[in-house]
Amino acid sequence: MRGNFAVEGLPIAERIEKGAVSIELETVASGFAAPVDLQISPDGTGRLFVIDQAGKIYLIVNGVLQPALFLDLTNRLVSPLGIIGSHDENDYDERGFLGLAFHPDFANPASPGNQKIYTYTSEPITSPADFTTDPAPASINHQSVIAEWTVAVSDANLIDPNSRREILRIDQPQFNHNGGMLAFGPDGYLYISLGDGGAANDSGDGHGPAGNGQNINTIHGSIVRIDPLDPLTTPDSNDLVAANGKYRIPVDNPFVGLDGIDEIFAHGFRNPFRFSFDSVTGKLIVADVGQNNVEEINIVEREGNYGWNLKEGTFRFDPATGQVSGNLAGLPAELTDPAAEYDHDDGIAVVGGYIYNGTAIPELAGKYVFGDFSRSFAAPAGRLFYADLETGLIQEFIIGADNHELGLYVKGFGVDADGEIYVLASSTLGPYGTGGVVLKIVGL
Template sequence: MKNLVFLFLYLLAQISFAQQLSIEEFATGFSSPLNIQHAGDERLFVVEQGGLIKILNNLSTNPTPYLDISNQISSNGERGLLGLAFHPNYQTNGKFYIYYTDINGDSQLSEFTVDSNNPDAADASSEVNLLSIAQPFSNHNGGCIAFGPDGMLYVATGDGGSAGDPNDNAQNLNSLLGKILRLDVDIAAPYIPSDNPYVNDGNTLDEIWAFGVRNPWKFSFDTSTEEIWIADVGQNEIEEINKTNNTAGLNYGWRCYEGNQVYDSSGNCPENNQLTFPFAEYTHNNSGLSKCSITGGFVYRGSEFPNLLGNYVFADFCSDELGMVDNTGNITYFGPFSGNNFSSFGVDQNNNLYVAGISSGTIYKVIDESLTAKNDSFENLVLYPNPTSGEVFLDAAENIQQVELFSIQGELLVKNSFAHNSSRKLAFSNLASGLYLLKFTNYKEETATKQLIIK
């Protein structure tokens, strides 16, 4: 452990440049892994499509599953055990939630409780069904569930399947299909938060938070900004990445639009100013490799790879590439890492990032191989005094456009922008003593990182 700490401090002291995403094997031997979660401790929970949740602990897989519902699901094609979320107070109340397709092919959202005598086993008899959704077709089931910064449970549903949303479900506020739903699991059924946008509107369904999605294959919340990132699988050509402040009632456009392109303007399509268009998108022929389906990931907020801070990492299921979206919406691709068909990302309690290969049955840790790469644009950058009591100066920093201060947990604390030739004095008040990370961006959109110690 001591060596890891010294390595971390050394890496923070480097001025880094171009990120180089790669993967390293973390654990293998899983059957069609579709989800990776943690419960606020050192364990990772791996969800298998066939109905098992397994525990990874100290790099080994427990021989007995945490939960086995294989006898009550259908798992062919896009069906199966699709989602897992632990209650924010799981360590005290033991509650967790799963999303699966039952033997009839319909979607079920259920609550379970951990076994009171065994923290590595769920109480299989504790299931409480929170929501049932009839599915007209076998595909586009959605299935990602996650608790937001507000403590509410968010649920992503697909448009019901087939092709082209033939029933126009995603734009229909009387259907739960093609939506982001929002539930308060700490109140009585039907678990509707009072501030959901369509509460008590007789023409809509109360569970709906946002709509106009096709098959959102994973969404996540940025733990620093609280923004929601939604990866929505496209119909013919365009995969989209939505980033918003998670405002209630947003319409993400499907089936009216596929990405930024008109798909089907008949039916319930509103004016464009009522739609929320993607923050980033890519076509199936980007970077020369055939793509087909986005797998959403996370904004990196770990401490091991500071050059990745604030970037959103995703994958494409067919090309076996990792993608990274910066704060301007530009996408960079890495790989391919063949033989995986990346199906899900997850983070541990320290915000380290992992990705699952459904075909390989392997969980990988996502890493940055370029930590010591140098860039002449920042070669003469000097930060002083360091350690400081809260005020620092930058020398040779005339090209610096922006400085961001992060905690070592990856939380964005301060953002400063500079005009050309302006003063490069930084003042950080009300910060606790400790280690922080400064990320610099120049006018070429190049980045570098340095550690800062507050006395």
């Protein structure tokens, strides 16, 4: 499976085959530009919140897409989205509205987290950042911003637009590799995924000689763990108040009191676009998008180093060429390999999903449901997979009685209160148009 080679596209001999699980995809809502995330509010209402990369949160109540937006952040985003800036539906971009999380005490009136949500957005450079790269970039493309919002007192289906409290602002040297996922762990802390800052091979402006993924003195290329509440509302907490005074840092984060950034929980990532926690075991599962060869699914633990840019998957990575080889001699022993991987013969960008803990498809129980963005950027050819993370075996779903192709770009996943999983996809490459859909995975 691994040899002494340095070729593009073929480090893994085995292809992903069709498995035995047949599914159908039920359309829940459509008309989005680029849906990238779906969340539920922890209040028992069953509402679904769809995050559109173009800047909006849509609300689905009892299966019906509501005409009013929960929140519109379009005017806060870097503009125009798209590498070319043409507003064309196939103008690709990795910036935008990327993540949403509800505080676990969202429905607890006695908690400072009551009615609080958190957003991850790509914004223009409007104020000094809390973090930049090491060394600082010669130019900054945009800033990643984490903010807190509060639901309007008068309307449970609307965010108070005046409630915004900025928590964290991070310089990004390039447009890509932003990470963008937000989720609260079973420990009650907010986890944030941050990519290596962009460009390619973790090199160039804003990337030090060793790259950002391996540099614990930059926040890029990491999973961050914080308590996002205003420290003034948590006076009894033993956690550290952040340097900007806007959040707390868990005292058991691995680099607290040591060399390295206190907020980092784990590092060595290229672009951990999506991650999730297993609702049964609590395991943190991070899908890390690869460079030219290998896509990763990692089970992430505190203080873990997941290899980038020394490794891509289980292979040595050469930043000078962007290629991989099987020669692992001399690599640090502490690098953690992925639980599952595949190469670019089967797709070009992993999109992380969720462990299936629903009941509608019993044969999926305990499997990790995820996908790949597309076989190419030129056409919508996304794929839907499920994996056994104990063995690393990845299989592809059979879609429909006719075993048809998905025919869409896969852009995200979501899970509802019953543990059933949703696919977020679009017929268009970029964050424009109306080709985005929310599809529910159901048994055939």
